[in-house]
Amino acid sequence: MLTRRHIRIKVMQCIYALSSSREDSMEKQQKFLNQSIAQTFTLYLLILGIFRELHDLAELHLQQSSRKYLDSPDKAGPDALAKNSILKQLAGNTLLDQAFKKRKLKQWYLNEEYIKILFREILESERYREYLPVAGAYEQDRDFLIGTFKEVIAPNSKVYDFLEDEGITWVDDLPLVNTYILKQLKKLKPGSAEQFFMPRLLKNQEDMEFGQELLKKTLLRYEELEKEMEGKTPNWDKERIADIDGILIKMAICELLYFPSIPERVTINEYLEIAKEYSTPKSSIFINGILDKLVKDYKKEGKLKKTGRGLL
Structure with missing residues (x-):
């Protein structure tokens, strides 16, 4: 997921933070670098978590005869969202379940208003209305989700502000993570293994060593x-x-x-x-x-x- 350019950027951020704070501890800066790199994957999981939460919310509304919650009967219901093949793949991914539990990622559970905002925007979008007649076919389900991510989820200013407050380096990581998720969605197939959504953060250990050495040698x-x-x-x-x-x-x-x-x-x-x-x-x-x-x-x-x- 992370290239050496991204690692260089993170080293730059560490050195800039040091020069701004006058913190002269090499150990703290190396720890900050390691955490910054690791947090990129946490951000990736949280973005995927939006899809999972949207699916769960759609199912919940269906179970509760959700059409009543809409302002008027001419608005589209969440049926197609609940049955979307890709959302179901993400929601049922046990490896993602384990990753969320291991990292104790409950941001969307504790701040469900952001998911509700996205949920309503999606249901009221023109893309959703155009999707309804073809919903259920895997390719159409995937195309709808890719378009919705680009038009509704990724550019949402409230979600952006929330993530900016949650992670100090996430503003810089968001374009990388969003681009990567789009590439993943385009490659996704019905038979894709669960591991597909759990990519390696770095190509190899040499990349981590490169970042640590670049930081250390530049500071020294x-x-x-x-x-x-x-x-x-x-x-x-x-x-x-x-x-x-x-x-x-x-x-x-x-x-x-x-x-x-x-x-x-x-x-x-x-x-x-x-x-x-x-x-x-x-x-x-x-x-x-x-x-x-x-x-x-x-x-x-x-x-x-x-x-x-x-x-x-």
């Missing part, structure tokens, strides 16, 4: 890395460089010098893409200029020693 060599930046840009003034830009440049220099298996072009491209998303409009141009000059200097000085293919 922070002043040294800052000196590497001096004189690499006209009128250089560290007080005028955006905080995020400074952190990204130091992380990139750390990779260039102390991560020999990662090609320099990979490092530069990754940090330019992160800068485009998290810093100022001109940051990527500024960072690219510094890193290009550094790479040329390092090569001349024999300081850039790269081996292997490297990984993103």
Whole structure:
């Protein structure tokens, strides 16, 4: 689920939090990084939990002759939602049950008003009305859910605000998680195993080690890395460089010098893409200029020693 770019972003967040709080404990920052990575999967589970809660609410209304709760008889009932094949797959997934119990995830149970808001929006949507005549066929059930997720669930501002308050890094994780869930839904089949919805958070242990080492080496060599930046840009003034830009440049220099298996072009491209998303409009141009000059200097000085293919 998480790529190395996402891991770099989380390391950046840790360093930024440290610089903002003046917390100098390496142990606390490493713990924060580990928790931030783990919390991404918790967010993934909570988003899937919305689907499960919607299904349970639809079934509950059916059992209670739910049509009475609607304002007028011309509004569509929740029958199709309760019988949706994908929602039933999610609701009946025992591995998800275990994951929710293990992590004690009761956010939607304790804050059911958010599920009710989504429930009503779905039933009143044009997409739901168009879905009713074809409900029951697996492909149509899946297409409806994908469209509903993109149009109703993912952009809901109240759910967004709630999740922002629940997890300090979840605002940055939401686009990643939502995109991943959409990809999963598109790949889902009637015979998909329960494990399908329990993907690995990281590709392998090396990715976690990469994040921990990047954080550790950047922090331990922070002043040294800052000196590497001096004189690499006209009128250089560290007080005028955006905080995020400074952190990204130091992380990139750390990779260039102390991560020999990662090609320099990979490092530069990754940090330019992160800068485009998290810093100022001109940051990527500024960072690219510094890193290009550094790479040329390092090569001349024999300081850039790269081996292997490297990984993103």
